[in-house]
Amino acid sequence: MLEVECKWTPNKVQEAKLAYGTASLEHPGVKMVAWERGKYYIGGKLTGFELPKRVFPCATPSQVRASLPPFTDIVVFQCRNPVHRAHYELFTRALQADNVRPGSVCLVHPTCGPTQDDDIPGIVRFHTYEVLKKELNDPRIRCLQQCKTHSKTTSDKSGMQLLESMGMRNSNAARSHQPQICA
Known part of the structure; x- marks a missing residue:
């Protein structure tokens, strides 16, 4: 309301x-x-009355933040597509970057919203991230459940606003699939 x-x-x-x-x-x-x-x-x-019902589990911004360790850098990889090899290489290597402090974690944060007729369905994308979680088995790489967004309005700025709603600051959302460091 x-x-x-x-x-x-x-x-x-x-x-x-x-x-x-x-x-x-x-x-x-x-x-x-x-x-x-x-x-x-x-x-x-x-004011929301209840969380929306989804065909796959979704985390709220406060649930995402609560799942992350406090007082550490979070390298965020946010994508609306199924994971492909370049994505995988980006976020598995991100924690090794010179500007990333020891003890940091990588948040792989998929989003899903309304799709077009030729898009891969959200449930299929969801399953790609589930497989990834099992294969990585790395506590420093956190693959969270999808946070539902309206992809028609998702821009670099709205992606940043979504991250800020989770309590992450100093981030720069980028279309180049560049992982971002958030304090």
Whole structure:
């Protein structure tokens, strides 16, 4: 339930530039901001009645944070696709980087949202991460359950906001699949 505290007319050009780095209608996210969102935005306190039911387990931001060790660096790899070899190499080697302190952990954080007709279904992606967890068997690499997001709106900025909602700061979400160090 939303307790409305404010209503405003958004600057959609500025929103698109800040979220997607462009205001071009060729970008699907910009197109969504321009054509699918209403004339007014509202904001306020949001209260949930119960967690949504999913076909696979999902962790809330507070559950993700609680599963991580306190006061240590967290190298985060966030992806919405099934794991492929380049992903695997990135996050299995990330903890060996020069700028990563001993005792750090790598959070492999898959996300899943609405898909297009030609996308791999979320449940299939979920199973790829389950297999990965079993194969890695490394306590420093944490493969968490998927956190459901709306992939149409997932940008570098919204990925960062999702990480910040879990209590992770100083992160830089990147489309280049570069693992990020979060304090």
